[in-house]
Amino acid sequence: MPFSLHFSPTPLITGPSPLSKPFFLLPYYHTLHAPKSPLCSSMEHALTHQGKQEAFDRRPEDSQTLPLGLRRDAMPSHVAVIMDGNRRWARLRDLPVRSGYEAGVESLRKIVEICCKWGIKVLSVFAFSSDNWFRPKVEVEFLMSLFERGMQEDTGIFFRENIRISVIGDLTKLPKALQELMVNLEEATKNNTRFQLIVAVSYSGHYDVVQACQRLALKAKCGLIEPSDINVSLMEQELETNCTEFPHPDLLIRTSGEFRISNFMLWQLAYTELFFAQSLWPDFGEAEFLKALLAFQQRQRRYGV
Numbered sequence: 001m002p003f004s005l006h007f008s009p010t011p012l013i014t015g016p017s018p019l020s021k022p023f024f025l026l027p028y029y030h031t032l033h034a035p036k037s038p039l040c041s042s043m044e045h046a047l048t049h050q051g052k053q054e055a056f057d058r059r060p061e062d063s064q065t066l067p068l069g070l071r072r073d074a075m076p077s078h079v080a081v082i083m084d085g086n087r088r089w090a091r092l093r094d095l096p097v098r099s100g101y102e103a104g105v106e107s108l109r110k111i112v113e114i115c116c117k118w119g120i121k122v123l124s125v126f127a128f129s130s131d132n133w134f135r136p137k138v139e140v141e142f143l144m145s146l147f148e149r150g151m152q153e154d155t156g157i158f159f160r161e162n163i164r165i166s167v168i169g170d171l172t173k174l175p176k177a178l179q180e181l182m183v184n185l186e187e188a189t190k191n192n193t194r195f196q197l198i199v200a201v202s203y204s205g206h207y208d209v210v211q212a213c214q215r216l217a218l219k220a221k222c223g224l225i226e227p228s229d230i231n232v233s234l235m236e237q238e239l240e241t242n243c244t245e246f247p248h249p250d251l252l253i254r255t256s257g258e259f260r261i262s263n264f265m266l267w268q269l270a271y272t273e274l275f276f277a278q279s280l281w282p283d284f285g286e287a288e289f290l291k292a293l294l295a296f297q298q299r300q301r302r303y304g305v
């Protein structure tokens with residue numbers, strides 16, 4: 001089945017490349033980052049077709065009627081998803097595991113499209129956890145190739161639809177070509193404003209908190225901060241979700257009937273509303289997403305007050 005998001009075509013308006021600013025790494029903790037590379041040529045090509053953001057921000061479909069009962073003023077800004085049940089979906093159909101993951105990508109594409117239509121600003125997806133490295137080698141390799149294929153095939157869509165891609169996790173463990181692709185895509189889409197997709201790869205909540213502590217420790221060692229300066233706000237500046245304006249998911253959805261958060265965004269989920277769906281991820285579509293959003297809009301969020 002070919003990969004593609006099914007957005008309705010949007011007229012292209014050529015605009016300035018968002019790549020006018022050079023890459024910038026703080027010298028005192030450069031050892032914590034993988035080196036960043038220049039843009040690959042296919043991405044430069046896609047960028048020449050990027051439209052002006054304002055044009056997309058005013059598109060009529062953004063103001064379309066929402067499904068009955070869904071309130072625009074109570075929409076979550078940030079939805080996080082644990083896309084569970086891809087392998088079970090495949091096994092139930094006597095298909096190879098890879099077909100389950102491929103069907104999972106299609107499901108993700110549908111949900112991204114719905115988020116754009118309904119005005120959700122950020123979607124974070126748990127695509128590969130730090131512990132998934134312990135899965136069979138052939139499965140890990142397939143997932144890496146799937147990430148590469150999926151991102152390459154959708155690059156044009158990200159530019160055309162004004163979508164920002166961010167990747168969080170320990171990218172140093174990924175194949176070099178995939179690291180480059182992800183870093184390039186992040187840099188090239190960083191000024192896109194309609195919607196942000198955060199892909200967590202080689203990620204865990206423990207990893208994120210530990211890397212943030214390492215950065216703070218390094219800053220203290222360099223004399224840039226005092227240990228007593230460390231507070232919630234400084235910590236959040238170092239977490240990988242510092243890539244978004246909305247670092248705390250309002251709603252977390254986990255599919256496949258499991259009731260766990262499995263080491264995803266442990267810090268960021270402190271006050272997140274949880275929704276557990278029975279469907280396996282490849283079967284999770286508009287109807288269930290709507291159910292999750294309607295449930296969210298019924299919740300009273302008190303933040304401990």
Ligand SMILES: CC(C)=CCC/C(C)=C/CC/C(C)=C/COP(=O)(O)OP(=O)(O)O
Nearest residue numbers: 083084085086087088104105127147150151
């Ligand atoms: C391009 C891009 C971001 C692609 C995302 C692809 C995708 C759907 C990844 C999910 C991977 C994963 C380890 C899911 C966990 O469920 P599982 O499959 O282990 O399910 P199980 O519980 O049935 O074994």
